[in-house]
Amino acid sequence: MGRQVAIASAGFSEHASKRSDVSMPELVSEAIEDCLKNAPGVEIGDIDAFVNGNMPAFEGSNIPELWMTDWMGARNKPLLRVTTGGTTGGTVAISGYYTVAAGLPGIDTVLAVAFEQQSQGDTSVGLASVAYGEISILNTLGIPYEQISRLLSAGAAIGVAAYQATTYMNKTKIKEEDLARVVVQNRRNAAKTWWAHLKMPNLTIEEVLDTPYVQYPLRYGMVCPASDGACAMLFTTEEKAKDICDIPVYVNGVASVANETAVLGYDGSGSCQIDPSMQLGAIRSAELTYSQAGISFPRKEIDYAEVYSPFPNQELMWVEKLGLFEEATAPEMYEAGVTAVNGELPVNCSGGVNATNAIGASAMERPAEAALQIMGKASNQVPKTVHTSIGSGWGGSLNLITLMAMSDQPRRKF
């Protein structure tokens, strides 16, 4: 095993549909300022290495990490760019963890930054290479651009999520109200989070169900917004973390698993191909992460979860697949308030991806928020003490899952 890694701090920029008041590097610098504000013992010059990532080509800017080097404080320092579609943020965070865990001489403190300023570019152009169900892969299967509408219909992430939703709804026999309930909880939580985008403190289930379909069974009121925003996380060693911050959060397990072929409908080989809601990638990444972290009973041992859910059916799926609830029981738990801020197992108290989605940053905002809940510094802090939390990411068309398990205690040494 590598070195024990700790999260010393995490920070966000303010998110909105259009942050036209800042340029892309300025947006990123906001998140870094907020991150360093939470860790008074460290200055920008103390950071040894940087990891940076966002969606490829969404803003039409190539190699943005070089453009924003000075804004990150990364001049003359090791810098790495990572990008893996929807899970980019999760992968950037995991790369930050790897960089510290590796124990290279002189590299102890690493800043990981993920961002997206979607209002600046034509997201469709970016999506053409990413979320259209991997358009270029479909081309290699002999499916021309004009025929994609026949196959994937609405396209983008929702073209995939709709199939997950119908299968999940059929399996659990839930109604659209159950999906809307998840949305209402998220948007109301977002209203209490300073950096969140869609803040709707008085949203009701009826209002959500009153919007038209984007693609059955998902309605406009249920899908995530497109946001501008950035997130930063500071990783360091166990020893340094104790000097830098009051409550270091230890990263005890990480995983990034793509279980099977990513293209829906024409190039699949696994279970996901006939049951898109099965998500073996999530199950496998949970097994890996929990075994590293020594978590045997996730339902009992995990106190807080941030899961990546641009669409409400995914939130229900992930909490089951990541072992927090039994199969097909998540909708009841949401109805009973188990996942609310003051519930037994709070989920997505930041409002989650459903309320704020700066795509490249989203999968990092999950572990960042989960770490802040342990530190007691989250904006919508849960009343109970959080000892162990998880943050997940979903992307890569069908099922690339990133997961990070964090705790206030370092990993047990065997």
Next chain:
Amino acid sequence: MIFIIILIIIKNEIKMSEEKVIVANKGLVRADFAFWVGQYLDKFYDGLENKKIMGNKCPKCGDVFVPPRKICGKCNVVIPLDENWVDLPETGTLMNFTITPYRINDRTSRKAKDWTIGMIQIDGSNTSVVYRLLNMEPEDIKIGMKVKIEWNEKTKGDPSDIKGFLKV
């Protein structure tokens, strides 16, 4: 072999904070890409031209793939090109479906009739393909129902030879 050309339109605008456009570049970039589908899919598309569905079978786990593929990801086993081919029927089971008012690449048809699209597992295979469900009202559609291929009259040896699926 199938050959595809994609046209990308690129538009650049540089914005100031009060959203005054300083520089706007508009233009058409033509990008030509050629993708080879490979010999396995070639054989599959030849089958479609003759209105036949062919899959191939993993020699280890016995999973049948439609469309056929070279490697079974579960077993990490190469399926030889000239072996393990399976002829499959025109019928299948509807695994799930969606209804969409939008088309991915046609913004003019937003007000057109909704499309129903389903994932269909061809009988005897372990995978699904996504196609339109034809002549079906949303209330008729049940997950798990039997469906059958509706072929295009003239086939060309590409995925569009299958028009969609009908209720049996």
